Ligand SMILES: [Zn+2]
């Protein structure tokens with residue numbers, strides 16, 4: 147599984163960072179965790195074959211994780227007519243709003259090729275390349291709205307994406323899966339809690355490598371990178387364009 151970090155910023159884009167968006171490539175098919183970056187523009191600039199796009203999994207409804215979806219869905223619907231995608235969103239009203247926006251601006255939405263789907267805590271996506279399993283987080287719990295971490299399994303490899311967590315690490319919002327199971331890689335946010343709050347979990351984390359994105363404020367970057375090796379596995383921060391293979 148090749149992973150390319152297309153957007154690594156926190157809630158607001160920066161001069162050199164788009165908001166959250168990560169591309170996974172497996173056997174020529176492409177999948178995305180979050181689409182807060184201008185995804186269709188990035189794919190076209192990179193010369194990506196749009197017919198290789200298979201599915202997008204958003205962790206929650208916030209714009210820094212979903213703002214790239216309307217433009218991609220719009221263009222897939224009316225222009226790139228051989229493209230086809232499943233777009234998982236966490237709330238029906240988000241699906242309704244984005245669908246209605248495209249119908250409004252284009253006069254229609256090709257729902258056979260642009261398939262908005264509701265992600266729930268019971269949803270498991272599986273095809274011949276990978277399996278994606280959601281785990282609820284408390285990021286939007288105060289508002290009574292869902293948010294998820296995602297476990298991505300491809301062959302014998304496991305990668306855990308934290309999604310956005312909450313300020314309640316002390317109440318157990320660090321993804322339990324990475325504390326109870328070996329994972330080849332964990333990609334974790336670092337905007338809603340301090341580096342020191344994460345430390346007890348990093349000590350127990352069973353990831354073989356831990357990468358941080360969605361970092362705010364940026365003076366945490368230095369503190370995070372200083373943790374490299376402190377717990378027996380590599381730790382580092384991510385930048386837009388970073389690539390790795392798991
Ligand atoms: Zn966010």
Ligand SMILES: [Zn+2]
Nearest residue numbers: 206208285310
């Ligand atoms: Zn959020």
